[in-house]
Amino acid sequence: MxxxxxxxxxxxxxxxxxxxxxxxxxxxxxxxxxxxxxxxxxxxxxxxxxxxxxxxxxxxxxxxxxxxxxxxxxxxxxxxxxxxxxxxxxxxKHLREERFVDLPVSTGRSFGGEYGWVSPFIIEVRRDLKLEPEELPSKKPEMIPMLIEKAAQGIIKEGKFIRKEEEAKELANMLLEQKTNGIKQIWQCCVYMYSLESFLYKTLNATMRLVGDKEHEHVWRSKIRTLGPFCLLLWDDPCNKKATIYKTLYRGANLNKQQIAKYEEMAKNPDEYGSFQAFTSCSRNRQKAEEFGNTLFIMEVEIAFTANLAGLSEYPSEEEELITPGVSFRVTKVKFDQKINKHLIYMTLRQRFSKNSTSLIFSVID
Structure with a gap:
């Protein structure tokens, strides 16, 4: 790093x-x-x-x-x-509560629905940049300087919008310094930036979680040009080309009765899938994830694209694992554990490929 x-x-x-x-x-x-x-x-x-x-x-x-x-x-x-x-x-440092405890999906729209294995946000970013199916920074290095410039400009614009211009300039300069480096170093830099406590990861994830919410579709689409280039650089992971299998991840949350009831209903239908539309931070350490919130998500990864951030993050003790946008999940069980006074929501995570998505961006799993 x-x-x-x-x-x-x-x-x-x-x-x-x-x-x-x-x-x-x-x-x-x-x-x-x-x-x-x-x-x-x-x-x-x-x-x-x-x-x-x-x-x-x-x-x-x-x-x-x-x-x-x-x-x-x-x-x-x-x-x-x-x-x-x-x-x-x-x-x-202890586990950062806000990063690991906010709701991983919005419950206002059936948990994000199913869109295949590529998030619509990523697809729209590629369309806006007029990229062909094979044109990803990991496959076409000559496009990297352009992407970095656009990503830096977008970060500054978003920072100005929320009166965080000095923070934004610091982050943008961090990325611009990588312009002549290879894709692995650039991706590591993007992961490092994402791991920092700043407005960047919060704004990016809040935006991407709106995918599937018709009422707020204009909001996430309005961020495609500002947040999209950085999102694409973070998503196009050259270091974890193989999907993760057979791993358990944990994440806390504060859920109300209505939200828990939605997960209980989902558990009754084994064929119902939802999806994570944002980058979702989890911990491989159950004890750390149990520190906050009234609910613990226990996620069994069957096969999904994730990234171990521990060696790249400023917070290695969090044992952070990042679930990439587009991963689908199924709720298998919801119960209340009296010993720890928390609701436990059991999920299985699986990359679900659709004909549309695999023909659009298949090169990531070559």
Whole structure:
């Protein structure tokens, strides 16, 4: 992975963490200090400025004044909070709740339906880029610089839209540095970027989960040009060409009664399949996945395209396995475990090939 991104970036995250005091009154002496983490990308920006002996680091809503160890609002100099620099090991981090606990599929549209083994989002990205069936970055390296440029521009545009322009520029530059490298290094860089705590993976997955929801079809289609090129680079995995078989993955969730009832209904019909339309983060470690939420998904992979991110991620202890978009699932059982006070939803995962999808993009499984 050292070849795919700068050593400085990785070491910054592994050794140093910047934090800001989150108390309602950060200057109060009557309550214990509560410290919140900056996002991974903000941490990279801050630590680079600090290491370069600059007087400040500029973030999207604030800047960090190193002379005073203060976070100061970009629009109001009177809004200040203390900050601190902590040296620690990334392995000390717990499983990130938001990344592994939000609902892996939207329950508003029959669990994503079935579309064959390629997500419609990927198909529409290829159409928008006017790519032929054999034209993937792993098969046609000459298209990589164009894709990286478009991906970087799209990330910046999405960042501006949600007032995260500084984060977006940091991510875009990380990708642009790879323009002359091979597809494996570029894919590793994309995985690393995806593994970081930032707006990028959240925006991408929130968009892709809307596939199949007619009411919000215009939303995910509007993101094809901005998020599509990065999505294609992440999806076209040159390192895991063979499908995963016979592996168990876990993911937590907070489900209400109505959502659990939908899974119970699905379990009654062994022929009913749903599909993951977004990149879905799971853990190979059940104990870690059980830390959060009122529900645990237990997913038995029969045959599906997944990627082990542990060696590439900034959070190797999460034992993250990424399910790629388009993988189908069937609910086999739903029960309540009184010992751990959680609902258990058992699934089998299987890549289901359709005539339409296999003729469209067959080269990935050559």
């Amino acid at each position: 050292a070849e795919a991104i700068s050593t400085t970036s990785k070491n910054s995250l592994k050794c140093v963490e910047w934090m800001w005091q989150a108390n309602s009154n950060p200057w109060s002496d009557s309550e214990p200090a509560k410290w919140n983490h900056y996002s991974d990308v903000e941490n990279l920006i801050i630590e680079r400025a600090y290491s370069n002996k600059e007087t400040r680091a500029v973030l999207d809503d604030y800047y960090i004044d190193f002379t005073q160890n203060r976070q100061i609002s970009n629009t109001d100099d009177y809004k200040e909070r203390p900050v601190k620099r902590v040296v620690r090991k990334r392995e000390d």
